[in-house]
Structures are given as C-alpha cells and as structure tokens.
Amino acid sequence: xxxxxxxxxxxxxxxxxxxxxxxxxxxxxxxxxxxxxxxxxxxxxxxxxxxxxxxxxxxxxxxxxxxxxxxxxxxxxxxxxxxxxxxxxxxxxxxxxxxxxxxxxxxxxxxxxxxxxxxxxxxxxxxxxxxxxxxxxxxxxxxxxxxxxxxxxxxxxxxxxxxxxxxxxxxxxxxxxxxxxxxxxxxxxxxxxxxxxxxxxxxxxxxxxxxxxxxxxxxxxxxxxxxxxxxxxxxxxxxxxxxxxxxxxxxxxxxxxxxxxxxxxxxxxxxxxxxxxxxxxxxxxxxxxxxxxxxxxxxxxxxxxxxxxxxxxxxxxx
Amino acid sequence: xxxxxxxxxxxxxxxxxxxxxxxxxxxxxxxxxxxxxxxxxxxxxxxxxxxxxxxxxxxxxxxxxxxxxxxxxxxxxxxxxxxxxxxxxxxxxxxxxxxxxxxxxxxxxxxxxxxxxxxxxxxxxxxxxxxxxxxxxxxxxxxxxxxxxxxxxxxxxxxxxxxxxxxxxxxxxxxxxxxxxxxxxxxxxxxxxxxxxxxxxxxxxxxxxxxxxxxxxxxxxxxxxxxxxxxxxxxxxxxxxxxxxxxxxxxxxxxxxxxxxxxxxxxxxxxxxxxxxxxxxxxxxxxxxxxxxxxxxxxxxxxxxxxxxxxxxxxxxx
Numbered sequence: 001x002x003x004x005x006x007x008x009x010x011x012x013x014x015x016x017x018x019x020x021x022x023x024x025x026x027x028x029x030x031x032x033x034x035x036x037x038x039x040x041x042x043x044x045x046x047x048x049x050x051x052x053x054x055x056x057x058x059x060x061x062x063x064x065x066x067x068x069x070x071x072x073x074x075x076x077x078x079x080x081x082x083x084x085x086x087x088x089x090x091x092x093x094x095x096x097x098x099x100x101x102x103x104x105x106x107x108x109x110x111x112x113x114x115x116x117x118x119x120x121x122x123x124x125x126x127x128x129x130x131x132x133x134x135x136x137x138x139x140x141x142x143x144x145x146x147x148x149x150x151x152x153x154x155x156x157x158x159x160x161x162x163x164x165x166x167x168x169x170x171x172x173x174x175x176x177x178x179x180x181x182x183x184x185x186x187x188x189x190x191x192x193x194x195x196x197x198x199x200x201x202x203x204x205x206x207x208x209x210x211x212x213x214x215x216x217x218x219x220x221x222x223x224x225x226x227x228x229x230x231x232x233x234x235x236x237x238x239x240x241x242x243x244x245x246x247x248x249x250x251x252x253x254x255x256x257x258x259x260x261x262x263x264x265x266x267x268x269x270x271x272x273x274x275x276x277x278x279x280x281x282x283x284x285x286x287x288x289x290x291x292x293x294x295x296x297x298x299x300x301x302x303x304x305x306x307x308x309x310x311x312x313x314x315x316x317x318x
Numbered sequence: 319x320x321x322x323x324x325x326x327x328x329x330x331x332x333x334x335x336x337x338x339x340x341x342x343x344x345x346x347x348x349x350x351x352x353x354x355x356x357x358x359x360x361x362x363x364x365x366x367x368x369x370x371x372x373x374x375x376x377x378x379x380x381x382x383x384x385x386x387x388x389x390x391x392x393x394x395x396x397x398x399x400x401x402x403x404x405x406x407x408x409x410x411x412x413x414x415x416x417x418x419x420x421x422x423x424x425x426x427x428x429x430x431x432x433x434x435x436x437x438x439x440x441x442x443x444x445x446x447x448x449x450x451x452x453x454x455x456x457x458x459x460x461x462x463x464x465x466x467x468x469x470x471x472x473x474x475x476x477x478x479x480x481x482x483x484x485x486x487x488x489x490x491x492x493x494x495x496x497x498x499x500x501x502x503x504x505x506x507x508x509x510x511x512x513x514x515x516x517x518x519x520x521x522x523x524x525x526x527x528x529x530x531x532x533x534x535x536x537x538x539x540x541x542x543x544x545x546x547x548x549x550x551x552x553x554x555x556x557x558x559x560x561x562x563x564x565x566x567x568x569x570x571x572x573x574x575x576x577x578x579x580x581x582x583x584x585x586x587x588x589x590x591x592x593x594x595x596x597x598x599x600x601x602x603x604x605x606x607x608x609x610x611x612x613x614x615x616x617x618x619x620x621x622x623x624x625x626x627x628x629x630x631x632x633x634x635x636x
Contacts, residue, residue, distance in 0.1 A: 083346060086409045090411070091404045094437070119412070181432040
C-alpha cells in the first residue's frame with residue numbers, strides 16, 4: 001500500500017451550511033448542489049498534496065430524520081438519537097463520498113474516498129449531562145410538552161421564542177473509538193470522511209462496554225480530537241465567515257488574520273465570539289493547538305484556496 | 319500495524335433474521351437482543367483466529383425507513399432509495415459494531431471492529447433494470463397506485479395477495495467501490511462490517527462518475543464479490559436453516575452436508591432451491607467458488623460453532 005509523508009495532513013471540518021443553506025428545506029437535490037460547490041476547497045487541498053480527513057455537521061439532516069421518526073411513530077419503531085446519528089453519518093458520508101469522487105474524476109485525480117462510521121467516547125460523568133443545552137429536532141406545541149417529557153424522559157425547553165424543543169446534553173469528546181482505523185485508511189491513501197455530526201456519542205459502562213448516549217457532540221471539538229489522534233499538524237474549520245471578527249456585530253468589527261492561542265482565549269473571555277456560532281470553533285481551534293497541533297485555519301469553504309495562499313482566513317497558532 | 323496471515327480470512331453474511339425475527343416490529347430493543355444472540359457464532363470464528371468481514375441484510379430496517387419517509391413526506395424531504403440504504407448501513411453498522419465490541423470485551427478479546435459505508439457497482443445496462451422484481455417498502459391501497467406511479471415514476475405491483483408495493487430492479491454486483499479500503503482495514507487487524515443490505519447500488523455515467531441507483535442488490539451475491547475482492551478463501555452465509563435441503567417442502571426432504579458447484583448448479587436447475595430464499599444463497603455460493611473461492615458454508619448462525627467442527631451445515635466446494 002502506498003504510504004505518503006504526514007507533512008501535509010489536515011482534518012477539514014465542513015460546516016452545516018456547506019451542505020444545507022439557511023432557509024433551504026434540505027432536499028437531496030439542494031444538498032447535492034451545495035456539496036458540489038463547497039467541496040471545491042477540499043479538491044484544492046488535495047491538489048496541493050494534502051492527506052485529508054473530512055468531518056461535517058448534520059443539523060438539518062438529523063433534524064429531518066427526527067421529524068420522520070416522530071411523525072411515523074405509530075407505524076415504524078422509534079429510534080434513539082445515537083442510532084439516528086449513525087443513520088445520518090451513513091447517508092451524508094455516502095453523498096459526500098460520491099460528489100467528491102465525481103469531482104476528482106473530472107480532474108483526472110486518482111484519490112480514493114471512503115466513509116467510516118465513527119463513535120466518539122464521552123465521560124458519563126461529564127457535567128453537561130446535568131445541564132442539557134443543545135436544541136434538537138422539531139418544534140412542539142406547549143400542550144404536548146408534559147406528555148412527551150413523561151413518556152420519553154425528554155427535557156423540553158422554550159427555544160428563543162420559536163416554540164418548544166427537545167434539549168440534549170453536549171458532552172466533551174475524549175477519544176475516537178475508531179482512531180486506529182481512520183489512521184489505517186489515511187495511510188492507505190484514502191480521503192477519510194468520518195466523525196459526521198460530531199460522531200455518535202458513547203460512554204463506557206462500569207464493565208467497560210460502549211453504550212449509546214442521547215446527546216450531541218460539538219463537531220468542531222470532535223474534529224480537533226480526530227486531528228490530534230491522526231497526528232495531523234493542521235485543522236481547517238470551514239464556516240460561513242471568511243475571517244474571525246473581533247467586536248462581532250458592532251461598528252468596531254475587526255477581522256483577524258492571525259492570533260495565538262493565548263490571544264484567542266483572551267478575546268474569548270472578553271466575549272468577542274458568540275457562544276452559538278464562532279465560540280465553539282475558537283474553542284476547538286485552541287483545544288487542537290493546546291493538544292499539540294501546529295495551526296488551525298478558520299475560513300469560508302469558498303475562500304479556502306485564497307486562504308492557503310495566505311491571502312485570507314484566520315490562522316490560530318501556538 | 320499488525321499484519322496476520324490470510325489463511326483464515328472469511329466473509330460472513332448475516333441474514334436479516336439474525337437481526338429482526340419474522341413477526342417482530344423491529345424495535346431497537348429487539349434488534350439489539352437478537353444481535354447479542356446471533357453474533358455468538360461470529361465470536362466463535364474470531365476465537366478460532368479468523369480475520370473477518372461481516373455483511374448483513376437490511377430488509378426490515380430499510381422497510382421501516384421507507385415508511386417513515388412516506389408518512390412524513392409533507393414535513394421532511396423525500397429520500398431516494400440509495401440514500402436510505404446508506405442511512406441504514408450507518409445505523410445497522412453502528413449497532414453491530416457496538417454489540418460485537420461488547421461481546422469481545424467480555425471475553426477479554428482485543429479485536430477492533432469498524433463499519434465502512436460500501437458502494438457496489440452495477441452495470442447500467444443490466445437486464446434487471448427492464449424487469450424489476452424486488453418488492454420494497456410499505457403496502458399501498460389500490461387507489462393510490464396510479465398517483466404514486468405518475469408522481470414518483472415507480473413501478474408498483476400486487477405482492478402475493480397482500481396488497482400493492484413498489485418493485486425495484488435487483489441488478490448483479492460487479493465491483494466493490496471501497497474494496498481497497500476494506501482490505502486495508504482487514505490488514506490493520508479490524509473486523510470490517512460492510513456491504514450492508516447488499517451495498518448501495520451505483521452505476522457509472524458515460525463520463526465515468528458514480529450515480530445512485532434505485533434498486534436492491536442481493537446481499538449474498540454482494541458478499542461473494544466482497545469475499546473475492548479481499549481474497550478470502552471462505553464465504554459463510556448465515557440463514558434460518560441449519561443445512562440446505564433437497565426436495566425442500568416435500569416428504570423426501572434430504573439435508574446436504576457437502577456438494578460441489580456442479581452438483582449445486584444441477585440441483586438448482588432441477589428446482590430444489592426456492593427463488594425467494596435458498597436459491598440466491600446457492601447462486602452466491604457458486605459464484606464465489608467459480609470466481610476462485612475455496613469453500614462456502616451455509617448454516618444457521620447458532621450452529622456455526624458446530625459447523626466449523628464439521629458436525630453440521632452445508633459446505634459447497636469446487
């Protein structure tokens with residue numbers, strides 16, 4: 001099997017809006033069209049000789065699956081959240097693999113692409129389990145809440161004036177169960193799609209067996225753990241913004257080209273990065289560098305080529 | 319990475335009833351309980367030092383997903399059959415991986431287990447596309463048939479007096495798209511779950527890109543192609559029967575312990591093996607041996623240990 005140098009290895013985290021854009025229903029046709037466009041940057045990395053692991057979000061897709069399971073609950077078995085996450089890893093991995101193989105073939109590039117189902121270990125005593133914060137799935141009417149809480153054991157909260165939704169914990173990823181296999185696939189020369197939706201969260205029982213967890217792992221944090229596991233020097237977080245901004249949402253908005261982990265942590269404490277959007281990406285970037293990574297790039301998927309030439313994007317360094 | 323001899327490599331195809339039993343709704347609890355029981359034989363093979371690829375059926379699970387997509391079609395996007403197959407590969411692979419890892423851990427066995435999403439190439443000019451024969455998904459009322467045919471382009475037929483169902487082609491598998499990756503994972507020491515539901519059928523466009531196909535590949539035939547691809551000398555087909563029977567369903571039923579491919583083909587021509595059940599398994603067994611495989615075992619998952627000792631099962635040899 002061909003083995004290449006690890007010098008240009010990177011983990012690329014595709015944001016949810018690289019696949020389903022805000023306001024779209026998330027039809028299969030829309031998702032394929034968006035992927036065709038947003039995987040251009042990934043092709044650019046491969047053209048530069050990178051070995052790649054590709055991770056991705058799954059919000060709209062798992063949201064739709066939760067709707068299907070709920071609407072059809074009298075006619076087909078209910079599925080727990082971990083199993084829905086596994087289903088969606090398969091479906092999205094297939095779509096990404098097929099689109100990327102097609103784009104590479106058109107360019108005469110011989111890379112292979114595959115998707116590995118990925119379980120991510122979390123600590124059963126993670127404090128996140130006492131304070132669920134991640135809204136998932138469809139909205140419910142207020143009069144349904146009591147019955148759902150009782151019958152399913154769900155925590156249901158009001159979501160910013162939009163209605164009532166299930167809320168689940170977002171525990172921290174501590175290990176990638178298939179890390180050895182992801183490395184083996186990378187070493188064999190394949191582009192590896194894995195860790196979709198942040199991975200399927202599992203914790204260990206007292207006797208050490210893996211058990212599915214009803215929660216959602218932040219996909220950028222999971223990507224950082226994967227990047228450390230495969231000894232990738234670079235983590236690339238693709239999102240809706242070309243650069244990270246200081247004073248976001250004010251008249252003093254200032255784009256950042258480069259910052260150290262210490263600077264990033266300081267800005268974060270000062271409240272520059274919103275908790276629901278850039279905050280977790282900065283967290284993941286810092287966590288990766290603190291764990292031994294060389295640098296993290298945060299940019300828009302369509303600016304990736306420019307960013308690699310040093311013309312844009314935000315680089316976070318030790 | 320550890321590399322072991324290929325002498326004891328096998329591909330094991332788990333029948334659908336190893337996961338959801340006839341008459342069950344296919345709840346997640348039932349599926350986990352059945353897997354816990356039916357993976358015993360797989361553990362027995364690993365204890366004997368086998369390197370394993372594990373394939374599996376998906377009938378009840380993809381049937382339930384088709385019901386969900388249909389029932390919720392006004393609230394969540396419709397999914398094509400290839401994408402549903404990918405979803406279910408992910409979900410079932412996760413379940414099998416988790417249960418098998420748990421069983422191995424209890425025994426103190428250190429095998430790793432993973433699931434690779436698998437695309438299987440079929441020929442776009444396969445005659446099966448002109449004659450769809452495989453019933454899939456929910457039953458419809460006769461008055462819905464015309465509208466569904468027109469709007470979705472489906473072929474819908476009456477299924478043995480039980481109602482109207484969609485019918486799709488069952489083209490022959492010709493190549494495993496991720497064959498190189500399955501081999502790399504096996505070589506790295508992992509048990510590889512792949513080819514679920516016969517794999518996601520794809521064909522090549524004129525320019526050579528992969529396109530999803532609305533069809534179902536026979537899972538035993540796909541398993542034979544996977545076994546040839548990874549140069550496994552053995553194919554193990556697990557089903558509801560301990561042995562293959564001659565004169566099936568008559569007073570002269572006779573179990574077979576061993577037969578050559580020539581004998582098997584002759585019996586098949588004489589009509590001993592029903593088209594909907596044992597027929598495709600015999601086909602797969604023969605196809606594997608004709609392609610260079612050493613032997614195929616057909617037996618019940620719970621008799622696998624006994625069969626490996628030579629006490630039961632049906633062996634098909636060159």
